[in-house]
Amino acid sequence: xxxxxxxxxxxxxxxxxxxxxxxxxxxxxxxxxxxxxxxxxxxxxxxxxxxxxxxxxxxxxxxxxxxxxxxxxxxxxxxxxxxxxxxxxxxxxxxxxxxxxxxxxxxxxxxxxxxxx
Numbered sequence: 001x002x003x004x005x006x007x008x009x010x011x012x013x014x015x016x017x018x019x020x021x022x023x024x025x026x027x028x029x030x031x032x033x034x035x036x037x038x039x040x041x042x043x044x045x046x047x048x049x050x051x052x053x054x055x056x057x058x059x060x061x062x063x064x065x066x067x068x069x070x071x072x073x074x075x076x077x078x079x080x081x082x083x084x085x086x087x088x089x090x091x092x093x094x095x096x097x098x099x100x101x102x103x104x105x106x107x108x109x110x111x112x113x114x115x116x117x
Contacts, residue, residue: 002025002027002097004025004095010114011115013117015084018082028099030076031097033051033053035069035078037093039110047060051071051078067080068083091113094107096108
């Protein structure tokens, strides 16, 4: 039984920065992969970034060199530091988790990020 609890999100001007956080809560033995997806209005949910428990990070090309993902394996948290934000980054951001051996993945409730002047 694991829940992903997100924090952060909000309104930021273009070129600004924002950091999202997500914590895994419950009884488990670690979340192998944690990351973020986003969904803009009228768009399909898309991958943003993920990081394994071994700290192997991957990013969507659209956010490479602007977004930075990190995790704390003791606190069971994952963070996404977003810099150089663009209007096209506006979306609901969802925390994602995958545990090896579990059939279904974990998803947070989503947090709104709006990039606007």
